[in-house]
Amino acid sequence: MDMKIGNTLPGGYCNSLTEYSRWHTREVTIGSVPMGGSNPIRIQSMTTVDTMDTIGSVEQTIRMVEAGCEYVRITAPSVKEAHNLAEIKKELRKRGYTVPLVADIHFTPNAAEVAARIVEKVRINPGNYADKKKFDQLSYTQIAYQAELERIYTKFAPLVKICKEYGTAMRIGTNHGSLSDRIMSHYGDTPEGMVESALEFIRICEDLHYYNLVISMKSSNPQVMVRAYRLLVEKMVAEGMNYPLHLGVTEAGDGEDGRIKSAVGIGTLLEDGLGDTVRVSLTEEPEFEAPVAIALVNRYKTRQAAAYDQESSSLGQYPYSPAPTAHVSTEVNTFIGGSLVPRVVVDISGKNLKDPAILTDVGYKYDILLDKYHMGEQSVDFVYLADKLPSFAMPGNLKQLYDYRIWVGINDKTNIHPVYTLAEFVEANLRDTQINLVRICRADLSTSRFEALPLDSTIVFVLETNELHGMADQRLFFSLLAELGLENPVIIRRQYPVEEFTGPQNDLMNPEEPVSKLQLYAATDMGGLLIDGMGDGIWIDAPSIPVDKLVSASFAILQATRSRISKTEYISCPSCGRTLFDLQETTQMIRSRTNHLKGLKIGIMGCIVNGPGEMADADYGYVGAGPGKVTLYRGKEVVKRNVSSTNALDELIEIICGDGRWVNPE
Numbered sequence: 001m002d003m004k005i006g007n008t009l010p011g012g013y014c015n016s017l018t019e020y021s022r023w024h025t026r027e028v029t030i031g032s033v034p035m036g037g038s039n040p041i042r043i044q045s046m047t048t049v050d051t052m053d054t055i056g057s058v059e060q061t062i063r064m065v066e067a068g069c070e071y072v073r074i075t076a077p078s079v080k081e082a083h084n085l086a087e088i089k090k091e092l093r094k095r096g097y098t099v100p101l102v103a104d105i106h107f108t109p110n111a112a113e114v115a116a117r118i119v120e121k122v123r124i125n126p127g128n129y130a131d132k133k134k135f136d137q138l139s140y141t142q143i144a145y146q147a148e149l150e151r152i153y154t155k156f157a158p159l160v161k162i163c164k165e166y167g168t169a170m171r172i173g174t175n176h177g178s179l180s181d182r183i184m185s186h187y188g189d190t191p192e193g194m195v196e197s198a199l200e201f202i203r204i205c206e207d208l209h210y211y212n213l214v215i216s217m218k219s220s221n222p223q224v225m226v227r228a229y230r231l232l233v234e235k236m237v238a239e240g241m242n243y244p245l246h247l248g249v250t251e252a253g254d255g256e257d258g259r260i261k262s263a264v265g266i267g268t269l270l271e272d273g274l275g276d277t278v279r280v281s282l283t284e285e286p287e288f289e290a291p292v293a294i295a296l297v298n299r300y301k302t303r304q305a306a307a308y309d310q311e312s313s314s315l316g317q318y319p320y321s322p323a324p325t326a327h328v329s330t331e332v333n334t335f336i337g338g339s340l341v342p343r344v345v346v347d348i349s350g351k352n353l354k355d356p357a358i359l360t361d362v363g364y365k366y367d368i369l370l371d372k373y374h375m376g377e378q379s380v381d382f383v384y385l386a387d388k389l390p391s392f393a394m395p396g397n398l399k400q401l402y403d404y405r406i407w408v409g410i411n412d413k414t415n416i417h418p419v420y421t422l423a424e425f426v427e428a429n430l431r432d433t434q435i436n437l438v439r440i441c442r443a444d445l446s447t448s449r450f451e452a453l454p455l456d457s458t459i460v461f462v463l464e465t466n467e468l469h470g471m472a473d474q475r476l477f478f479s480l481l482a483e484l485g486l487e488n489p490v491i492i493r494r495q496y497p498v499e500e501f502t503g504p505q506n507d508l509m510n511p512e513e514p515v516s517k518l519q520l521y522a523a524t525d526m527g528g529l530l531i532d533g534m535g536d537g538i539w540i541d542a543p544s545i546p547v548d549k550l551v552s553a554s555f556a557i558l559q560a561t562r563s564r565i566s567k568t569e570y571i572s573c574p575s576c577g578r579t580l581f582d583l584q585e586t587t588q589m590i591r592s593r594t595n596h597l598k599g600l601k602i603g604i605m606g607c608i609v610n611g612p613g614e615m616a617d618a619d620y621g622y623v624g625a626g627p628g629k630v631t632l633y634r635g636k637e638v639v640k641r642n643v644s645s646t647n648a649l650d651e652l653i654e655i656i657c658g659d660g661r662w663v664n665p666e
């Protein structure tokens with residue numbers, strides 16, 4: 001090894017938990033586009049057409065490059081496709097495109113050894129490079145484990161030597177869903193297992209004096225993914241390594257859910273200065289992925305360190321805990337906090353408050369005939385009306401929030417609660433007996449006004465920030481609050497001014513701007529806290545975004561952080577050259593009949609080779625088994641093999657019904 005960088009980082013797994021700076025990794029050569037070191041965070045994606053379709057692959061690669069991809073990955077399932085990478089590369093160079101190509105390898109060392117002589121980088125999955133996953137050996141003695149490592153060394157060393165000789169880079173890309181039996185036997189499918197899976201292969205590379213490595217720790221569960229990357233950094237630093245990180249949430253799905261899941265995972269790590277390249281993985285055309293990755297990464301171009309005069313020794317105490325306990329709160333009158341799921345607050349003060357139909361946007365559908373409201377899984381808990389009074393009766397279970405000075409004057413305060421500034425609450429003559437929301441920011445904690453705050457169990461803090469590095473600022477607040485021994489619930493509020501969502505830079509995000517940018521920002525800012533167990537509620541304040549979009553984004557963030565489940569979760573692969581059916585169409589078809597099954601996780605995977613492993617913790621799986629054929633899974637167990645795709649969805653629903661997990665849609 002040519003460097004040692006010490007054995008701990010000041011922030012544990014990053015440079016600092018409060019000040020923004022990128023973790024400095026070693027520079028890796030990947031064709032003409034180096035990664036790591038002081039290079040920008042690179043953008044990349046993967047083709048979906050058959051690798052044997054040379055022109056199709058070339059044209060899709062060009063579309064991806066035009067969309068902003070700096071590396072393009074292409075699957076090489078066998079030696080035949082690996083050889084065809086030479087044709088694709090030749091045609092691209094002929095057309096003037098020098099983009100580095102990456103071969104994606106699973107199970108086939110011989111394909112990797114061919115590809116490594118052709119393309120600029122090879123991605124291998126340590127879970128299946130030298131192993132066939134059989135789920136049949138569940139315990140290994142130390143001797144058997146060691147023998148396995150020696151077998152892997154023998155199988156893997158030839159590829160390393162080729163990469164060294166040809167100057168080819170390598171990504172050691174661990175996936176949560178496809179860990180080897182050996183790793184599973186010792187660690188289970190845990191972040192620890194994911195990290196060790198990569199370290200085994202890194203150590204072999206280092207033993208052979210090969211360091212042109214990039215590492216990834218992907219999972220479709222952002223919480224697992226974030227913990228695995230953090231742990232990886234900590235372990236790498238302890239072993240004197242600083243390889244660049246490739247960030248991604250695998251099988252994130254499509255549309256809003258796919259974007260929000262990706263942002264929760266990727267954005268959380270970017271906030272901590274981790275990540276040298278990003279691949280957003282959507283079940284959509286691959287050229288739609290780069291703009292999302294660019295929007296995530298661009299936020300850090302101007303991010304600067306901000307030093308605070310407050311410190312907290314307990315900050316970051318639980319970065320890898322399986323049961324986050326970063327913020328313990330006490331329940332306030334069954335409204336919020338304690339073991340209750342995080343609440344959703346939305347501002348409707350700008351709506352037409354003469355029309356009860358406006359509440360449809362916040363999940364309360366008004367039935368004129370019955371003169372009542374219908375609620376759903378995504379009905380918000382609190383609406384903020386500022387100083388505007390509606391001229392219709394609100395639903396009985398919807399709590400209304402008013403500015404304190406207005407609330408004071410309202411006679412019937414049933415379901416009506418005040419929002420104070422800190423100064424107002426300290427000086428207030430009248431306080432609510434049930435719940436008092438007090439706006440606060442981190443710096444307030446060290447003021448005399450905060451010292452004068454009459455603390456009681458009805459207070460819920462509405463945590464705001466004006467800091468550019470806002471997630472870290474709010475994280476510090478939670479830590480300081482814990483040090484003060486305060487268990488009041490906290491609603492995370494983030495404000496996104498109108499100007500942030502207008503202007504030419506938003507063209508990047510077409511066709512869905514400005515909503516998708518809001519999804520990415522809010523998912524990063526709030527997801528980064530919720531994923532660590534901080535936050536009893538969220539309040540996205542973005543006046544330029546329609547209210548129904550704010551509601552939908554709020555619930556999607558809670559779902560992605562697994563803190564409040566309100567809908568079906570789809571773990572769908574982005575598709576690649578192995579895909580056996582139209583993933584976008586199939587996902588939509590499955591969604592149209594199952595999207596009312598709250599809490600169920602359905603995996604939709606394009607191929608039987610990787611699909612079953614990659615769908616990780618899905619409850620049911622719909623996996624391409626051959627042309628026109630689908631294999632159906634319950635967890636990891638095959639229930640029906642090679643079903644015709646014409647009736648595969650009906651059969652899947654039958655299985656769900658048989659398990660007693662089906663409910664009829666309303």
Ligand code: SF4
Pocket residue numbers: 573574575576577578579580605606607608609610611614
């Ligand atoms: S699961 Fe999907 S993305 Fe992964 S290899 Fe199979 S078809 Fe390709």
